[in-house]
Amino acid sequence: MKITLLSVLLVMVCSLAACTEMKKETGPVEVHFKVIYLEREKTSFYAKPYEDAMEEFNRLNPKIKVIFDYEPPATGAVLKTWLDVLKQMESDEVLDIIPISPEDLRYIANKDLILDLTSYLPNNIDIPQKILDLATIDGKLLVLPYGAYVPAVLYDKDLFDQAQIPYPESEWTWEQFAEISKRLDTSYGSISYSPFSLDTLMISMGASTLSPDGENAVGYFDSPEAVRAVQWLNEYYRSDEGKKAPMGFMNYFGYFDGSETAMIIGSNNLSFSRFEGENKKKLGAAPLPYFVDGRRATQIGYSGYAISRNCKHPEAAWKFIEYLTLDSNQYSIKFAENYLPTSQSVAEAAGLNSDSNMKMYSEELNYAVKLTDGNPYFWSAWNPEMIAEFEKLIELSDDEIPSKLHELADKLEVEMSSLKLADEQQAESLQTAP
Known part of the structure; x- marks a missing residue:
C-alpha cells in the first residue's frame, strides 16, 4: 500500500512539474525594452513606428511579449548620463534591452552588466566587421550597432x-x-x-x-x-x-x-x-x-542596443533586436529614414544604394577605425x-x-x-x- 501511495504521489509531482514546464513553454515570456521617450510621446511621428513594430512582433511571436518601458515624466526625458543607465541596470527594475551610446559603453562595460552578444549573431550577419569592432571591448561584442553616423x-x-x-x-x-x-x-x-x-x-x-x-x-x-x-x-x-x-x-x-x-x-x-x-x-x-x-x-558614431546580464530571456530579447535592426521588414525600412542602417541588406531594402550620397556613406563603413572608446x-x-x-x-x-x-x-x-x-x-x- 505504501509503495502504491508513493507511486501516486510521484506521478502527481511529475504531473505538476510537467504542467508548470508546459506553462513556461506555452505562456509568453516578457521582454522589457527601455524606450528613450516619455510615454506621452508614444504617438509622435518618431515614436509611433516603434510602437507599431512592437505590436506586430508580438503578433508574429505569440510566445514573446515585448513591453516598452518609457521614461517617467519626472525625469524630463532621455537617460541623461552613463550613471542614469548604470543606476537602472543595478536596480531591481526589470531591464532587458537598453540603448547605450558609444561614449558610455566603457563605463558600463567595467561593471559587467551587459551580455556578450557574439554568440547571438547569425552566421550570415551582414554588418561590416569593422562596425562590430567599434562596439567590442576586451573581445566582447557588448552592443549591436544598428545605425551609423558617418x-x-x-x-x-x-x-x-x-x-x-x-x-x-x-x-x-x-x-x-x-x-x-x-x-x-x-x-x-x-x-x-x-x-x-x-x-x-x-x-x-x-x-x-x-x-x-x-x-x-x-x-x-x-x-x-x-x-x-x-x-x-x-x-x-x-x-x-x-x-x-x-x-x-x-x-x-x-x-x-x-x-x-x-x-x-x-x-x-x-x-x-x-x-x-x-x-x-x-x-x-x-x-x-x-x-x-x-x-x-573614419571614426563612425553609432546607435546600439545592449542586453542586460540580468535578462531572464536573452534569446527572446535578441529576437526582438534582430527584428528591429537586421530583418528587412517594413519597420526596419521605416527606421532607415533616421539613420544609416549598418545591415547591408536592410540598407538595400530601404533603397539607399540608389542614392549616391547614401551609397557613399555605406561604403565608408568599411573604413571605420576605433582609436578610442571616447569620453562622455x-x-x-x-x-x-x-x-x-x-x-x-x-x-x-x-x-x-x-x-x-x-x-x-x-x-x-x-x-x-x-x-x-x-x-x-x-x-x-x-x-x-x-
Whole structure:
C-alpha cells in the first residue's frame, strides 16, 4: 500500500512539474525594452513606428511579449548620463534591452552588466566587421550597432558648378581639400577652427585626441599628430586670406546653409533648409580626405542596443533586436529614414544604394577605425574659456604650438575628471537621500 501511495504521489509531482514546464513553454515570456521617450510621446511621428513594430512582433511571436518601458515624466526625458543607465541596470527594475551610446559603453562595460552578444549573431550577419569592432571591448561584442553616423565632407553642388570645379572624388587628400577651398569664392572656410576638428584630421595619421580608454588627454591631445593637425589648420586659414575662420563649431553649419561656405565637415544625420525638397539633389557628400602620407579612415558614431546580464530571456530579447535592426521588414525600412542602417541588406531594402550620397556613406563603413572608446565628458569639458584658448592657437608660430597644446591637454584631462566626479557625487547623494 505504501509503495502504491508513493507511486501516486510521484506521478502527481511529475504531473505538476510537467504542467508548470508546459506553462513556461506555452505562456509568453516578457521582454522589457527601455524606450528613450516619455510615454506621452508614444504617438509622435518618431515614436509611433516603434510602437507599431512592437505590436506586430508580438503578433508574429505569440510566445514573446515585448513591453516598452518609457521614461517617467519626472525625469524630463532621455537617460541623461552613463550613471542614469548604470543606476537602472543595478536596480531591481526589470531591464532587458537598453540603448547605450558609444561614449558610455566603457563605463558600463567595467561593471559587467551587459551580455556578450557574439554568440547571438547569425552566421550570415551582414554588418561590416569593422562596425562590430567599434562596439567590442576586451573581445566582447557588448552592443549591436544598428545605425551609423558617418563623418563626411558635405558640399554645395551649385557653388562648385559656379566655380567650374569638379565634385570631390572618393579618394582625395587634405592637401587637395585646401586647394579646392581656395578656388571657391565664399566668405568662410570649410573646416571649423575648433578642438572638435582635430580628431577629423588626426584619424588618417592613426591618432586620436584621447587615449584608447578615453580617460587621458595628455600624450594624445598634445601628440605630434595633434600638433601637425593644428599647424595644418593654421596654414589652411593663413594661406587663404579671403576666407574668415569660423571660430565656433556650430555656427559654420549656418554658414553652409546660407551659402557662405561651399563645404563643411558634417555627417549623414544632418539636414539643411537649403537642401530640402527638390533641392535635396544639390547636396553632395564625399568621404573624409586623408593626408598624403596617411590612410583613408573614419571614426563612425553609432546607435546600439545592449542586453542586460540580468535578462531572464536573452534569446527572446535578441529576437526582438534582430527584428528591429537586421530583418528587412517594413519597420526596419521605416527606421532607415533616421539613420544609416549598418545591415547591408536592410540598407538595400530601404533603397539607399540608389542614392549616391547614401551609397557613399555605406561604403565608408568599411573604413571605420576605433582609436578610442571616447569620453562622455569630452564635449562639455570644453568650457568657453578653454575654447577661447584653443582659438588663440591661430596666432602662434609652429614652434609655440606643442607647449600650448600640452597646457590644454592637461586642463582638458582635469575638467573631464571633475565633471565625472561631480556626476558620481550627485548620484551618490541621491541614493543616500531619505
